Amino acid sequence: MKFDFDTSRKSHAQGDVYLIPIVAIPAEALAQPVEAEAGKLIVTHSETGHHHIVMERPDVKMFRGMDMFRDFLLIENNPATLEHLRDHHTHAPQEIQPGAYLIQRQRQPSPEGWQRASD
Amino acid sequence: MAKIMKLTPEQEAELPAFRQKYLDIACGGLRINREKLQGHLNDAYALIGKPAPALFIFDSPAACMLAIKIFKMGEKGLSQLYSQLRSQLYSQLGSQLDSQLYSQLYSQLRSQLYSQLRSQLYSQLGSQLDSQLYSQLYSQLGSQLDSQLYSQLGSQLYSQLRSQLGSQLDSQLYSQLYSQLRSQLYSQLGSQLYSQLCNEGLWEGGYLWGALDLYWLASCRFGQKIGARYDEDSARRLDIMEGISSQCGYWWPFEGIVIASEKPIRVRWDDSRLLHGETGPSVEWADGYALHTWHGQSIPAAWVTDRPPTPAEALTWENLDQRAAACEIIGWHHILDEVGAVTLDDSGDPAWGKLVEVNLPDNGPQRMLDAMCGTGRRFALLVPNSVATVDEAQSELHGGIPASILRNCHERT
Structure with missing residues (x-):
């Protein structure tokens, strides 16, 4: 999937995930929307349940990316809030301005290749 | 039919x-x-x-x-x-x-x-x-x-x-x-x-x-x-x-x-459906018999009950799978302090981190990014031994995205 970074806007980093501004969501990704779970779009899944999420909204959409490390987020109209679902060592919420974003999750090397950094 | x-x-x-x-x-x-x-x-x-x-x-x-x-x-x-x-x-x-x-x-x-x-x-x-x-x-x-x-x-x-x-x-x-x-x-x-x-x-x-x-x-x-x-x-x-x-x-x-x-009266799994108990048994029977596992790896009960492994124990534990679990349990950052990590590059920004090299028993040299997360906790992240700078390490950890893009960050929490 091809996309261009939008360097006029700044990234957001929350724990092990980055939201990096891009010019537009790739066309191939638009065909693969990610469903919300219990009203939440899970930006980064945590094996201990401490997900990073954006609340579901008609004008907030998430799309499947190229691999387990990358998806896309589209926020239209109004800002959305990136939240961390943990009641201890909580990564502070961030207001995300409208626009297209690459969701870039942290990875780590292993003997089997790159793996998602788990928390 | x-x-x-x-x-x-x-x-x-x-x-x-x-x-x-x-x-x-x-x-x-x-x-x-x-x-x-x-x-x-x-x-x-x-x-x-x-x-x-x-x-x-x-x-x-x-x-x-x-x-x-x-x-x-x-x-x-x-x-x-x-x-x-x-x-x-x-x-x-x-x-x-x-x-x-x-x-x-x-x-x-x-x-x-x-x-x-x-x-x-x-x-x-x-x-x-x-x-x-x-x-x-x-x-x-x-x-x-x-x-x-x-x-x-x-x-x-x-x-x-x-x-x-x-x-x-x-x-x-x-x-x-x-x-x-x-x-x-x-x-x-x-x-x-x-x-x-x-x-x-x-x-x-x-x-x-x-x-x-x-x-x-x-x-x-x-x-x-x-x-x-x-x-x-x-x-x-x-x-x-x-x-x-x-x-x-x-x-x-x-x-x-x-x-x-x-x-069993209680079974605990992680998200990958591996038996996992962070503060006690992963499997318990009513008479007290129990299994203790860390992401599916059998571990000594004490590690998750009353006596977590010391860094020295973790790094020298004979069973390699249990050793990996021990390092996860106590956290790599504690281990880095213990093994006297050598700093190869320091960004000067704790959140961006410093690149260190440690000599792990049986594994030889291993480079790691020692960085502070938004919650103030210190993490040691394994990186390929090929990286020479913090910027390269950060880029590798995030899919090869240029460090200049990653550093252009509005907020880091």
Whole structure:
């Protein structure tokens, strides 16, 4: 999937995930929307349940990316809030301005290749 | 009857809940309903022309094995009788084996007897389902439940019981209990008990039977649910096996007696469905017997109860898998302090981090990014040894995105 970074806007980093501004969501990704779970779009899944999420909204959409490390987020109209679902060592919420974003999750090397950094 | 070629969307959507239902039966902490289990066992014994067995229920498989060993003491012939009866019971339950289907579908079965029962049901299921659908069903229900119930619980339990019932009984019964006795009695009773309880082997596993069988029973049952039809005889055997397996954790049949274990009262998994307990056992039985695992890796109980490993212990722990778990438990950042990491590049920004190299026992040099996260906690992240700067390390950790993009950050929390 091809996309261009939008360097006029700044990234957001929350724990092990980055939201990096891009010019537009790739066309191939638009065909693969990610469903919300219990009203939440899970930006980064945590094996201990401490997900990073954006609340579901008609004008907030998430799309499947190229691999387990990358998806896309589209926020239209109004800002959305990136939240961390943990009641201890909580990564502070961030207001995300409208626009297209690459969701870039942290990875780590292993003997089997790159793996998602788990928390 | 035409073969069922594929699942309807509705049937496919049912699979996760169906799988969960059986997981809940096996791991949901349900206690045995004695009356129901006795009824299913009576039916099973009746199938092979045996009178209804007396049922003895214990809280854990460990307690069952101890009880069995005690029953066996002084009765050398009982062991042989036990295995003969077990074989007879299961071959009768399993009845005829479709050997062709068996050999095609299951090349690595746990035992022939085990397969006989299973393949009879599967032969009927397979003859009515398209092969692709059959594979789909098995992977959705069978293999996933298999990996959770048998591969993990079964093998973890197997290895733990073997090591603990042997070595722990040695230390607990022999060393501790009998150290209180007079010296002469101590040595006599100690050695006698040791030889009977340990040297002859307490492990009564063979192949464990019980709730872990639900993974394949679920496949059979779902096939029935979507339209496969078993003959009356097979359907009855499925009912009996599911009834027994749903009630007890494990069971051991003897002539006139069945020893049955309760299921665990609590099972904890991580998101990858690996047994995982961060602050206690991952599997607990009512009598206190427990398994301690870290993301599926068996670990010493103390690591997650009262005494986590020290950095030095973690780095030098003999078992490499347990060593990795130990490092995760105490955190790499503690270990970096302990091993005197050498700084190769320092960004000057704790959040962006510094690149360090440590010399890990048995692994040689390993580069790591030592950085502070938005919550103020320090993390040590493994990076490829090829990186030479913090910028390169950050880029590698984030899919090769240029550091200039990553550093152009509005907020880092």
